[in-house]
Amino acid sequence: MLSVEKAEVAHLLQMSLSKMAYDAERGTDIRLMLQVMGGVLTETAFFFEEPDETLAAMFTKISAVLGCDAYEGELPVWLDLDPVQIDTYTERGRELARMAIHDWADCEFGFVDMLVMVCHHVISSWEEEGIPRSETFRLLIEYATRCMCFEVAAQELCDVLIEKKMGRDGWTLGDCLGGLSGAAGWRLAKLNLLKKKLPKDSVPHPETADLDHLVTVMTAEATRMGVPAGSDWKFGLAANDAPVNPPIELLEGVEPYAQLFFSAVPMSDVRDQAVACAKAAGRMLAVVATGDEPEIADVIAKPLAMMAITETYHAFWLGY
Template sequence: MSILIDKTGFAAHIHKCLMNQASLAGEETDGMRLIQLLAGVTVETLLLFDEPDEGLSATYAMLADALGSEPSAAPLGQHALPPAYVIEAETEMGRTLARRLFEDWLNCAYDFHQLLVTVVQGVLIQLEAGGQPRAETFRLFIECTNRCMAYEIAAQELCDIVIEEKIGAEGWSLADSVSGLSAVAGRCLAIGQSSMGLFNPVTWNDRLDQVSYVMTQEAVRLGIPAGSDWRFGLAANDCPANAPYDLIVSLEPSARGFFRIIGMMDLLDQAVACAKAAGRMLAVAAGGDAPELEPVIAKPLAMAAMTETFRSTGCQDTAISGS
């Protein structure tokens, strides 16, 4: 099938794939998941172009014209969007779907993008028929797409910072790089949860698991073997936390400065971006036929840095707030 010959059929195929992944029991559709999948497909498509950020703005303008509606400008409710780690996971599924869809059409990126805009338009109109105003779903699509693109760009830039500033200028090893990024992710998560009054023994494991999952999945996508050895040798919860403070002190100012430049000020967003970068650096350190670090060593190293930093930062903040 050629995208140039059977655009209608290919658009229907894209729509069917999206609906299959967003379907619930009883032929219902998870609208929020559908929007996030669309966001991931859109970002992966735009990454084929030289200036994906400019393509993002052009895509929104094309959609506004096609929909006959601007996105809602009303303030987003506190729970209008899923947590950052959910957006990362769902949009990555959309990106994976996009790679499968256009793997034979890389020379037709512009045509695929045009077709995708039509698919997004159709989905948002379909959601409106189910009672969700198109201006609101358009806004949610933009928010999810912006975050997906931001996590991708931030992960790459954070890796570049580590390679240029820490490895190149300060002599860090790849093990230091993996640990440093993982630790800063854990610290961002702990401070963010504590500032919202969410840091407590009942819920902290779940949030840590979600952010560490971002790291592990990024590494697995890039070739690190999946398995159950990520937590091998980790200290028990009743042992004193042992965070890599020297690496945190060195890397955190550069990371914070970068986040200020791109306007990523939400700490959970920062945690997700750092975890994603840590997964990529882990793939560099432990991937290939002759890795610098064996996966069985590198994976627990990354997990320990994130976990121990999260525990130590959270305990400090809890002690301060309770004093």
């Protein structure tokens, strides 16, 4: 039986899910709410020794209470699984889970059961509005799975570079930061070239919107890990008319490990890979620029990361 305090947490959790996905003009955005829910499930899974198995077990529990399996068909083209948006809103869900689980520290399994019932209540209520529960459940799985993949990528890519490139090849933390940032910028350039297939002379300059969104992933992750937010991310960057100077050697050093990881996960979507690399770069930036004696001051490390991601993006976009 739930205590009054725990029942209140369950109620506040459901209210917070709705609030985080509310739009003044459109009301509750179901996709955003599912992304927040996916983040809550993923963060909860990380409280256990085997997060991937725990997340799968939670999906099984949700399937049982819903009385259906997740939709297995092709997702419609218009349903854009934007990885930047997914990372943003699932991270909000992860933060929500960290706050909520404190009152359940004596029983993590009880917290899981509570989340399962919240998911059941929310998904069932949407079915009354004509949204099949199997399709909603499928989206929840997609969002939570991507959230876990992004987190694992950030951790694993940082760890392997510190172990292999620093321990064996003499790289510095700054080199690791430049390589990961460059890997994110290269993948975004590759994505745009594959997607748009425009003649070279019709692309006078790269579009900045996609790059800005990707940079947001890196800066948000760094800030979450303790790097001061500030406004000095672009301090000292080269002028727009200066020749681009991407960290090619660092990028080439990172790529074998990045490709091996993305093949093993697997993560074939270049957009997802770009976000994973940007998130890893933000994590590495925190390693470089935080602590009592940071290797590089944050006012220097932040522009270095920005330069690597932007210069690589510009070089590969304009140089194809």
